[in-house]
Amino acid sequence: MLAEFNIFGVFIAPIVVYALAALPITMFVRFVLWWSGLLGWFWHIALFEISLYVSILCLLILYV
Numbered sequence: 001m002l003a004e005f006n007i008f009g010v011f012i013a014p015i016v017v018y019a020l021a022a023l024p025i026t027m028f029v030r031f032v033l034w035w036s037g038l039l040g041w042f043w044h045i046a047l048f049e050i051s052l053y054v055s056i057l058c059l060l061i062l063y064v
Contacts, residue, residue, distance in 0.1 A: 018064070022057040029056070 004011040030049060033039040042048040
């Protein structure tokens with residue numbers, strides 16, 4: 001969807017809405033990885049979390 005979002009008369013770019021929607025999804029995936037112990041396998045956890053967020057954001061943009 002490439003149209004602007006109208007929130008109470010304010011037009012917002014779609015990337016902002018997708019970025020906000022990617023945050024809870026990333027937090028959920030991060031929690032599942034932490035709970036299962038898979039998060040400890042990564043060398044640089046912060047770099048992995050940023051790349052996970054960017055990957056989820058790109059998937060939202062492509063498929064939603």
